[in-house]
Amino acid sequence: MSFVDNVMAGLALVANIESFLALFIGVAVGTVAGAIPGMSATMAVALTLPFTFAMAPITGILLLLGVYKGGIFGGSIPAILIRTPGTPASSATILDGYPLAEKGQAGKALGMALWASCTADLISNLSLILFAGWLASFALSFGPPEFFTLILFSLTIIAGVSGDSLLRGALSALLGLMLATIGLDLIYGTNRFTFGSPTLMGGLNFIAVLIGLFALPEIIAMVWNPKAHEGKTRTLGKNWVTFADYKASFRTIVRGSFIGVFLGSIPGIGAAPAAFLSYSEARRKSPNKANFGKGELEGVAAAEAGNNGVAGATLIPLLALGVPGDVITAIILGAFMIHGLQPGPIMFVMNADIIYGLFIGLIVSSVFLFIIGTVAIKGFKYVADIPRGVLFPAVMVLCIYGVFAVNNNLFDVGVMFVMGGVGYLMMRYKVPSAPFLIAFILGPLLEDNFRQAMLMSNSSPAILFRGPITWFFWLLTAITVFAIARAGFKTIRNARAADAEAEEI
Amino acid sequence: MEDRRIHLQLGISAIILSLLFLVVLIPNWVSSPSNVSKMILSPLMWPNVIAGATGLIGAALLLGALRMPRLATEIPPDTDDPARAYLRLFVLALILIVTMPLMPRLGLVWTTMGVSALLALLVRTSHPKTAFICAICVPLVLYAFFAHVAGVAIPQGNFVRLP
Numbered sequence: 001m002s003f004v005d006n007v008m009a010g011l012a013l014v015a016n017i018e019s020f021l022a023l024f025i026g027v028a029v030g031t032v033a034g035a036i037p038g039m040s041a042t043m044a045v046a047l048t049l050p051f052t053f054a055m056a057p058i059t060g061i062l063l064l065l066g067v068y069k070g071g072i073f074g075g076s077i078p079a080i081l082i083r084t085p086g087t088p089a090s091s092a093t094i095l096d097g098y099p100l101a102e103k104g105q106a107g108k109a110l111g112m113a114l115w116a117s118c119t120a121d122l123i124s125n126l127s128l129i130l131f132a133g134w135l136a137s138f139a140l141s142f143g144p145p146e147f148f149t150l151i152l153f154s155l156t157i158i159a160g161v162s163g164d165s166l167l168r169g170a171l172s173a174l175l176g177l178m179l180a181t182i183g184l185d186l187i188y189g190t191n192r193f194t195f196g197s198p199t200l201m202g203g204l205n206f207i208a209v210l211i212g213l214f215a216l217p218e219i220i221a222m223v224w225n226p227k228a229h230e231g232k233t234r235t236l237g238k239n240w241v242t243f244a245d246y247k248a249s250f251r252t253i254v255r256g257s258f259i260g261v262f263l264g265s266i267p268g269i270g271a272a273p274a275a276f277l278s279y280s281e282a283r284r285k286s287p288n289k290a291n292f293g294k295g296e297l298e299g300v301a302a303a304e305a306g307n308n309g310v311a312g313a314t315l316i317p318l319l320a321l322g323v324p325g326d327v328i329t330a331i332i333l334g335a336f337m338i339h340g341l342q343p344g345p346i347m348f349v350m351n352a353d354i355i356y357g358l359f360i361g362l363i364v365s366s367v368f369l370f371i372i373g374t375v376a377i378k379g380f381k382y383v384a385d386i387p388r389g390v391l392f393p394a395v396m397v398l399c400i401y402g403v404f405a406v407n408n409n410l411f412d413v414g415v416m417f418v419m420g421g422v423g424y425l426m427m428r429y430k431v432p433s434a435p436f437l438i439a440f441i442l443g444p445l446l447e448d449n450f451r452q453a454m455l456m457s458n459s460s461p462a463i464l465f466r467g468p469i470t471w472f473f474w475l476l477t478a479i480t481v482f483a484i485a486r487a488g489f490k491t492i493r494n495a496r497a498a499d500a501e502a503e504e505i
Numbered sequence: 506m507e508d509r510r511i512h513l514q515l516g517i518s519a520i521i522l523s524l525l526f527l528v529v530l531i532p533n534w535v536s537s538p539s540n541v542s543k544m545i546l547s548p549l550m551w552p553n554v555i556a557g558a559t560g561l562i563g564a565a566l567l568l569g570a571l572r573m574p575r576l577a578t579e580i581p582p583d584t585d586d587p588a589r590a591y592l593r594l595f596v597l598a599l600i601l602i603v604t605m606p607l608m609p610r611l612g613l614v615w616t617t618m619g620v621s622a623l624l625a626l627l628v629r630t631s632h633p634k635t636a637f638i639c640a641i642c643v644p645l646v647l648y649a650f651f652a653h654v655a656g657v658a659i660p661q662g663n664f665v666r667l668p
Binding site: 168177191398420 | 508511512514515519526530534535536537538541543545546548551552555556558559562563565566569584585590593594597598601604605608609613617620621622624625627628629630631632635636639640643644647648650651654655656657658659660
């Protein structure tokens, strides 16, 4: 089918009230959830997932994408008003957003955050449409050895989501890989860690693990310290962003958007580094660089363009290769699977209408984000005032219903409680949970492709080096491992130098 | 908690976990057909590789911790009263454990109403009336959605059944 045929097929699938309503509700829910300190875009997407079971696949996935887009923008609202980033990606927005709020220009900062977010979101979505199809057509020639090397490469860049300790990130990933082995063996159908229970033969439920890891630890953390996340909300002020302000920052917004697109399309890097890189580039090139960090509107524009530029681009590896770009796209990958769809190059051939329907929905989501964002800025006071002692018990109820609804199985609720405890322990011990989830999803794919490749070659490892594609991914993996090792040694050297200096003083 | 202590505890735990898998769990709870000629294709291979790697990471964490300097000052706890915080965690664990057998007996709606109310009490919410109303309404709204819109068979329990 030609491009136009695909677009028309996609339009036929999404041009109905149900799809656009789901997208609209998704953006609204995401914006509100992102704006509530203590909630996050990841948690919002995870909690929305069970509501999509009763929907058509395209409607459900549009709802989740709406929550994702809204959540990323929503995170900037508390970052500017109460100096608490709603999502980690909004951390860079605090640098200039909060000083502006202190000067009584919170409305202006929020307006610029919204305009920059919508522009970056649009650029990111257009990049997705341009590159995903091209990458997928290239990936059509992949067999098990190629997929094995690709997934191995994706696992090495877990370093990007490992936070400040690579070893803790690696431990988290290994725990995720081990948990993914529970159930029947993929090739021989024998039992692995089922402990004689038929309930465990299908493996652990993905939603139970996901919600347990990402939603419950926040609730447990609130029980540990109910007074956390209390902040003082600033008023919006009377200054609003003007078109002249937007025009003055336009170059920065476009630059930040492309930084976001580039970093977002590489699995594992995420939105926070993109926001900080965009911010530092804007400061380097700005004539007002001395004002950065003291309340510079261009700084807010740069940070928001950087983190929203990632949102569409993370879907490039997801849709084209079936590899999640970050935790949220890992959850969306799970949603695809629950609806019987497997993202990757084959989907561009078998379900091109769904792919192009999603593209159309994503473009429309930028418009919805602008409308809902404008209202959300003014209504934030009410959102921020929701007491956590009322909100989180309701979230707990939502978690229980959501997890039960996947398989009509109370055992899954128990799995969620246990994973909540594990997730909380990981939080206390500063072990990142993102590598755990990504490894839990990619683990079976890695093992399956490896063993299929071995079966194809009668156990000869030479098949893993059979052509230029496998060599390309081996090279990328080697470069990544080298870069990680180098960065690790550099950190150790710097820490030792700092210790030596401190001792001398 | 300081980084040194975190790495030390994580390293020891990872090594114990690795040994537990290699010595007890994999030999007893992973079965492999007798006709698998090559180890690389065996269902045992992958868990063994992961367990071995966990042990190595544990050892690396332990070595890293031993080379880290001790902090001269203690890091203050992240809560005003750690004893009360631990007590709250214990009560939460108790609530979650009791929830499991109660769900099929009382039904999901009534059990979650109780969980929600108890959780609000546990964190001493500043809005008890709102929390109480939410504890009743949220499970009912979710029941209405999942049972009547999504067609999920929500457990009703042995006592009060909802339409």
